[in-house]
Amino acid sequence: MEKALLQTPLGNLLIEGDENGLTSLSIISDEIKITHTSQKTLEDAIIQLQEYFEGKRKQFTIRLNPQGTNFQKKVWQKLLEIPFGTTISYQQLSNQLGDSKAIRAVANANSKNPLWIIIPCHRVIGSDGSLTGYAGGLWRKKWLLEHENPSLQQRLF
Template sequence: MKQAVIKTPLGFTKIVGDESGISSITVLEERLKEDEIIPSELEEAVRQLKEYFAGDRNNFTFTLNPEGTDFQKKVWKELLEIPFGKTTSYLELSKKIGDVKAIRAVAAANGKNPLWIIVPCHRVIGSDGSLTGYAGGLWRKKWLLEHESPSPQQKLF
């Protein structure tokens, strides 16, 4: 596996993958140095992430290869269906995977998402419209939702 660290408006981000695709994108809490040389297997992911943060991209086209259980992958696949600039609730997500009683399992799978931003777990909010737990911190979730908002002059939260 190859890896690269880039600087984003939300902190340093580590990208891990190989010729089979990107397996992990995580935001780091510690301050690091941005890698000057990006492995060729990761160049497209780095380019697209930088475009996203610059406001020039709202979807990603590089190959994903995350590790997880079948259930987690089912939830992550459903997360990919949430349109840019839109949100859904854990309850709605549970309904879409076919089991409204699986809301806690859906929330747990959402929290285990290894592909920060790309698989948009930040687009899942509480049924009452509130911001709910986010592994990267609620301030990052708020930033991402406002970044993706179709009306950037207004604050969502």
């Protein structure tokens, strides 16, 4: 497993993966030091994430290999279909997966997403438009949504 560290507006991003694909993204504290193996395998991920944060990339073409249950992987696959700059509700996501009553299971799978920027779980919001739940913190969810669609998230002050 290779690891790389990328400084982002959301914090220091630890990127992990191997030749089978990217397995996880996580924010780490400044105190943690990592030792790098060759970043060759992660080079595309680093470049694409930098482009995303610079506003130059709307879609990722990185090979993904998130670990989870079959249900979680089904939810994560559906998240990949949410277009850049748009949002859907947890209820809509549950409906798209074929079970309107599975909203809690869908929300739980969403919260377990190990590739939270690339598999865009931040694009799922409450039915009333609220920014409910986000494992990375609501301020990061808000930042990502504003980054992807600044015209919809205008501030008054």
